[in-house]
Amino acid sequence: MKLHKEGFTILVVTAIILILINLGIHYLLPDGHWIPRLVLIGSIIIFFLFAQFFRVPARNVHKSDRQIVAPCDGRVVVIEEVVENEYFKGPRRQISIFMSPLNVHVNWNPVSGVIQYFKYHAGLYLVAWHPKSSTDNERTTVVIRTVEGIDILFRQIAGAAARRIRWYIKEGDKVEQSTEMGFIKFGSRVDIFVPLDAEIKVNLQDKTVGSVTVLAELK
Known part of the structure; x- marks a missing residue:
């Protein structure tokens, strides 16, 4: 380590x-x-x-074009169908992972592909589990287009204590699944938006291991 x-x-x-x-x-x-x-x-x-x-920590990872892996350590606190208005402007399945101060706070790319969209949003610092933290807090929005042309969106979200979001990617970058893309300091949350027909592989309250745990599988 x-x-x-x-x-x-x-x-x-x-x-x-x-x-x-x-x-x-x-x-x-x-x-x-x-x-x-x-x-x-x-x-x-x-x-x-x-x-x-x-x-x-050192981790043994495997890569799959069909699987979406957890971008962070933490606990699954949301699995629901929502309307994503920033990029898709339509329905998607949202999976949210809460990161406590005791978790590893490295963020990893959930899929391989090309960064199609990136935007940093200044915002509030509501507690990470607040329903509006996904849209009102300081955050980044990242969209990766997979080799099969499927867009996967995820957000780094600052919490009440986490006011330092770091990212190491930009639009146009080619990224590999389970490689490091950023870091959030001192407790936070990451949201992932997947297609409605993706098969969800986790349940509420499940613990995730970043770059390892499979969140969903694409059709």
Whole structure:
């Protein structure tokens, strides 16, 4: 397992602050006092929690032109038919995955193909499970056209704490399924919109493993 590049600055700053706090307490209190040891233990725990948030685990993935894989770790909170108005302007099946602060927050391409559409939307920071977070929150919209000409749309959505969306793709890029496309910091949500005739392979409350779990299979 390695640490993601998005976490380097945060981890360095966190380490410096924690070191200064520990040095200050050690200087102010007499030798043998119990508080410096308690602060040291707490500092180690805090740094470990920050580090685990930016972890990038090694995963064994398989690629399929017919399957749509989860673009993130998390839990399935929505499976429903909706009208997608930004790109399709018609009905699609929406699958939403909520990412808690304990999840890996790397985002992966759910299918292979070419980026047909990309747009960043500034917005609000409602809690990620709010029904309007998909349309009102800060977000990106990405559409990948598969080799068979089927458009798959997904959105990175910022939550109440996640105010840092990162993406590493642009319109016209050719992408491979299960490769990294972005990162969202500190809790968030990803929505995926698939054709109505796609066979859904997950259920509500299922846990997903990004780049591995199959969400749906195309006809």
